[in-house]
Each structure stands twice: as C-alpha cells, then as structure tokens.
Amino acid sequence: MKIVLLSPLPPYRGGIAQFGNMLLSALERQDLDVTGVNYSHLYPGFLFPGKTQYEEGSAGAQGLLHAYQPFSWKKTREKIREMQPDVILSQWWHPFFAPCLTAVNPGGIRSVAICHNILPHESFPLAETLSRRFFNKQDLLAVHSQQAEEQAATTGRRIIRLFHPVYNQYLGTGLPREQARGKLGIKPGEKALLFFGLVREYKGLDILIEACNLLPEEFRIIAAGENYTDRNFTSPRLLWENSFVPDNDVGTWFNAADIVVLPYRNASQSGIAQIALAFNKPMVVTDAGGLRETVDPGRTGVVAEHATPEYLSAAILECAALTGKSITTENIALKASEFSWESYVRTLLEAI
Numbered sequence: 001m002k003i004v005l006l007s008p009l010p011p012y013r014g015g016i017a018q019f020g021n022m023l024l025s026a027l028e029r030q031d032l033d034v035t036g037v038n039y040s041h042l043y044p045g046f047l048f049p050g051k052t053q054y055e056e057g058s059a060g061a062q063g064l065l066h067a068y069q070p071f072s073w074k075k076t077r078e079k080i081r082e083m084q085p086d087v088i089l090s091q092w093w094h095p096f097f098a099p100c101l102t103a104v105n106p107g108g109i110r111s112v113a114i115c116h117n118i119l120p121h122e123s124f125p126l127a128e129t130l131s132r133r134f135f136n137k138q139d140l141l142a143v144h145s146q147q148a149e150e151q152a153a154t155t156g157r158r159i160i161r162l163f164h165p166v167y168n169q170y171l172g173t174g175l176p177r178e179q180a181r182g183k184l185g186i187k188p189g190e191k192a193l194l195f196f197g198l199v200r201e202y203k204g205l206d207i208l209i210e211a212c213n214l215l216p217e218e219f220r221i222i223a224a225g226e227n228y229t230d231r232n233f234t235s236p237r238l239l240w241e242n243s244f245v246p247d248n249d250v251g252t253w254f255n256a257a258d259i260v261v262l263p264y265r266n267a268s269q270s271g272i273a274q275i276a277l278a279f280n281k282p283m284v285v286t287d288a289g290g291l292r293e294t295v296d297p298g299r300t301g302v303v304a305e306h307a308t309p310e311y312l313s314a315a316i317l318e319c320a321a322l323t324g325k326s327i328t329t330e331n332i333a334l335k336a337s338e339f340s341w342e343s344y345v346r347t348l349l350e351a352i
Helices: 015-028 070-082 095-103 127-135 146-155 177-183 205-213 247-256 271-278 309-320 326-339 341-351
Strands: 002-006 033-037 039-041 087-092 110-115 140-143 158-161 191-196 219-224 238-241 259-262 283-286 301-304
Touching (some): 015 087, 015 341, 070 095, 087 095, 127 146, 146 158, 158 341, 177 247, 191 205, 205 219, 205 309, 259 309, 271 283
Parallel strands (some): 140 158, 191 219, 191 259
16 A cells, blocks of 8 residues: 655654654554655744744755645645555644645545544634535544544544554653753652643643642642743743753653643643653643543543633642552553554554
C-alpha cells in the first residue's frame, strides 16, 4: 500500500506537526511505502498570534502545500497524482485549511482524514461550510473521542473512533526531577501543578489560577506556553514561562510537576494529556470532550465535573492524595499502554 500523508511536519512546531511526525514514523514501521507531504506555508502572519511557526533555529519549511496560495494548488494536485498513492491521509484540525486540502486532492483515490477536531474550538467564518466541503471528499474520518464521533456523525461519512496515541518522544529530555524543581524555584514540600501548552481562552488558565487560590499554601502553578490571548495572567502562586518550550526542554516541566492539570472549558482531546501519561503523571482534567477518557478516576487522576474554580480545586485536592504512590505510577503506566502508536496504526490500516 502506498500512502501520502498531507500534514504539517517539522520544522513546524506544535502538536499537529508532532503528531504528523510520529504518525509518519509509525506507518513506516509497518513496512509501508509512505511519503510525508509538508507545508511550505502554513498560517499567514496576520492569523498567527505567536512569535514563530517554526522550531528554534529554523528559518522555514520546505513542502508542496501552500495553505493560502490558490494559484499553487493545481500544480500540487498534479504532483500528488504523479505519486500514484493508494491512500491520501490528511491531518484535519481547522477549517482554514479546507480549501487547500480539498483542492490538492486529485480525486479517485481513497481519502482519509485524521480529525483532531470536527469543528474548531474558537469561532471561524464559514467554519461549517468549509468543513463539510472537505469532509465530502473523504471516504473515512478517524476521530479521537466520543464527542468528535458524535459530531462527525452529521457528515454522513464512514467513521472510525480511535484515540490520541501517547507522546513518549519527550522522555529523556530536560532536567531530572530535583534539578528541574530547583530551576523552577519549587521548594521542598510544595505541590507543583503543571499547565502546559499554548495559552488560549478555552484552555482555562484563569480557572486554574482561581482554583489554586482556594487551595492550601503548598500548592503552586508552573505554566509553560506562549500566550495566544490578549489577557495577562498573574498570581503570586504562578510561575509562567510565556514562550514556546523547545522539545529538548519539555521533560524539565513534566519532571518537576506533581500533577498535570487540564482546566479546559471545551476540548475534543489533548496531546498534553498524552505527554502526561508518558511521564507517569497523575492528571486533573475537566469533563470536556474526550479528556475524561484519558483518566481512570481515583486511580490515575481525577475528573472535575465542571470547569469552575470550586470543582477544579476539589479535584486537585483529591488527586494530591494519589501522588507519590507506586500503585499510582503503575496504574498510569497501564493506562498509557492503551494508547500505543502500534495499536493506533494497525486499527487505522484495517479500517482503510
């Protein structure tokens, strides 16, 4: 089987590029003929709120896909046709990319979308119309949560529900626990609550700050992620690295943490949860999208039933009782084993 994967790939940074790179490697381990097709241009500057779209030290990306240059799409479509793939896999996460991904698909080839979202977390003009046009060209939609599966059911496409595989590529990066805690100024006896990843309104950093104010003094927040909002977040109990964390330093933050907290107002799923599983960290998540599916309540973490400071603080206190126990580590490792890349790819290929 010959597969072409349309996806952001390094040197683009962020979760979608990381997922694409891991998926490409997992497919190659199946002895398939796989070609990754990267973007030459992803977001136009006016739509990208961050400092750079690329990994540290990179000047740009080489690729066939130009997300917002329609005059290039016909040529790209012909190049993809010349590759003679049996299957086109497209990473889907935002309707902004629907015109490009729809136009470069030659048609007459099995097409599968790996859907991180069905609709975006934040409003976007013509989101449903653009999304539906893209979905109409797909033979199969692979989704990662029950919520996404329910949303995808309205498209009329064939659906397979998979999961977001574990992100274990960061193991061995950064500083070990005690050095990491020293670098981040965490004192002995303090409980470090980690908020990790790009800061957006729907991710609820403000909820976590208010929740922490309701907790005993030994609790504090360590946050790492570039701010994509127009708000400033401050608290005497907050250490915030307002920048993108390079891959080789991710381990510093997770090693230092006692609990990883995802206080999201809404979500489909999250790669951050999959990093936490790889690092054997107990989690507190809100009952948003598929986040609940990453936690075995009372064994590997706790689900806050509502995204409010009161519910979140209570969940954090409950989760704190799980920290530092070997049985918790064993339970998390067992949970992580449910989300292997090998299982993901096998099931996906069977569905294709």
